[in-house]
Amino acid sequence: MTRPLRVSVVASHGVLGGAEMWLLSLLDSTDRLAVDVVLLADGPLRDEFARRGVPCTVRPTGRTAVSIAGAAAWLMRRLRADRPDVVLANGVKAASVAAPAAWAAGVRCVWVKHDHSHDGPLMALLALLSDGCVVTGPELVAASRHRDAVLVPFPAPVGQALPRDTARKVLLRSGVRLDEGELLLLTVARLVGYKGLDDAITALAQPGTSRWRLAVVGPEDPAEPGERRRLTELAAALGVAGRVDFTGWLGEAWRLLPAADAVAVLTKPTGKGPSQESFGAVALEAMLAGVPVITTAPGPVSERVAAPGADPAGITVDPGQADQVADALRRLEDQTVRTAMGSAGRRSAAAHPGPEHSAALLVRILAETARLTGAGLDGTAAVSVVTTVKNEAGVIDRLMGLLVPQLTVKGDEIVVVDGGSTDDTVRRVEAWASRDSRVRVLSAPGAGISAGRNAGIRAARNSLIACTDAGCYPAPDWLARLRAAAAEAEAAGLLTGVYRVRGRGPVTHALALVGYPVPEEARHPGPWTRVWCRFLGRDFDATLPTGRSVAFTRAAWEDAGGFPEHLRTAEDVLFGQAIVAAGHRAALVSSAEVEWEQRPTLRQTAAMYFHYGEGDGRSAHPLLLGRDTARAVAYAAAAAAVPRGPAARRATLAALLVYVSLPLARAVRERRWTAVPVIPVVAAVRDVAKAAGAARGLVERMRSARAPGAASGSGGSS
Structure with a gap:
């Protein structure tokens, strides 16, 4: 079993009312949580936690704004020191303290709405500051104003009433x-x-x-x-x-x-x-x-x-x-x-759910909010790992050596789809298959990455599919983490893993810092990280997967229509979007990590981003094209502003510093000092290459649409 989820519970009252009994009954019904508690008022609830061996701190807090602000500042310092996986705020007062404290401390927060108290503007503020919301009644979903509010009903009691x-x-x-x-x-x-x-x-x-x-x-x-x-x-x-x-x-x-x-x-x-x-x-x-x-x-x-x-x-x-x-x-x-x-x-x-059902649902919400889906679980479902290759002789043995030991459940398999290698990639995979019957090789000459994945999935024997790419190096527990995530109550149809980009030398280090999110930031985003990733960069998003680390159910794949085969790049994101559009949930599994080597030269990386941009343009996805267009407009505006005088140049420089602020902070945190002066140049090369590729891809899409007999196709993006 993966380690339990570390949860800091903040409770509004020390009394034993319905909200408190709901919390106790659910905590009693799961072993997936390692809990500590902060009470904002003393009372018999403290004794209940003590009886269960749960650490409990009382921080008396009044109703005034000053008292709540003081408690929030105190809790922020505590969360920064303890770094739990997630905060659970039980009630409106608890959320008023915990949500801003957790936001400032870089800890994700879920709050529980039990009734209609303080419906109105306060709900909008809590919805903005909290990462997740649980409600105990169906009509509270809308009242919470939180887009991700989930119903976790008060469970039926366990046992028999007295005669x-x-x-x-x-x-x-x-x-x-x-x-x-x-x-x-x-x-x-x-x-x-x-x-x-x-x-x-x-x-x-x-x-x-x-x-x-x-x-x-x-x-x-x-x-x-x-x-x-x-x-x-x-x-x-x-x-x-x-x-x-x-x-x-x-x-x-x-x-x-x-x-x-x-x-x-x-x-x-x-x-x-x-x-x-x-x-x-x-x-x-x-x-x-x-x-x-x-x-x-x-x-x-x-x-x-x-x-x-x-x-x-x-x-x-x-x-x-x-x-x-x-x-x-x-x-x-x-x-x-x-x-x-x-x-x-x-x-x-008679059919009302019991505490085990409600507890499993609550823990799933906490784990997904913490980006640690599957925490505290030991999955048992067999998985088919599908990977596509073409001329990967230099890396395929390392990938297979990392994947084969992770086939720990009866029925696990690896399906390698070759798109027409001219080196000895196939011979190397066949050598693995001769030693282990759980490894299979499929030949699909001319198939791109999407067509290859689809072929491998069709041939796979299991209903749970995982994908990674040659050139990626899964962590030893990568498959176990995805398997555990699939064991969640009402599991998501799309399980998006993460990747850690590695590089060698200042340029590749700078590219890694500029171009890609960081797994630690997914779990513990600081305030500026949240703002920067939302408006200037990118974060790991469960609905925007990458083929480097992802799992999904066969039903989700079928409902999405498979990976879009007309795209050479950017296919995986639109595949994820299609899964969500088909009604399946997506969840991030930040513990399912692979390493990915960055391209060794700036020229090769620029070419890679140009191809990524082409995929964005061919897909015509509003989010992806919007980001590329915004970058192009920003660079054009900066170029036009520089000749206009000192004030314009200072404003341009300030904008550039804001844009590269998070990559610079990452470089300092990781002590990548040689990458610091290269970051602005690398950012510009990446952005311009991707924007140019997007423009070309969009033009090609328009030409294809005007061509006689052109067939429309669904798209995907990476």
């Missing part, structure tokens, strides 16, 4: 006074105003509800320290104090739900919290226990309780309407009604 008589005895020992003939209305919630507990108390004072007693199970919340006193005074003023009991927090309260005749989930807008539960865990647990639910409408809870076309599992009421709660209680005095609704609830909730 009714046993559960009632526990409540009696906890201070609930239950007289003969009384019906029990149960709430399980923190004591805060928006939970609507005052509406349940007020309903007890309405005519026809005298048989009902209310038991409030839940802790006081430091955010509203006077709420219990307010509710107690309300009960006394209404003359129902003798029928309202507060038990405080009870562990595994869901096991006590069979003691109730009805369960209330009555959230409402108060200006102090969310107006609706996203999906009330208590409602789900009550349904599983066969207890009718009284819940506020509209919202996901009421939709589940009163699903269209199905028998209702309870009764919906409008938020803040105690008289409607009273009507529901009067209706539920009928044992027949309660039994029918309880049975309907069990049927409706």
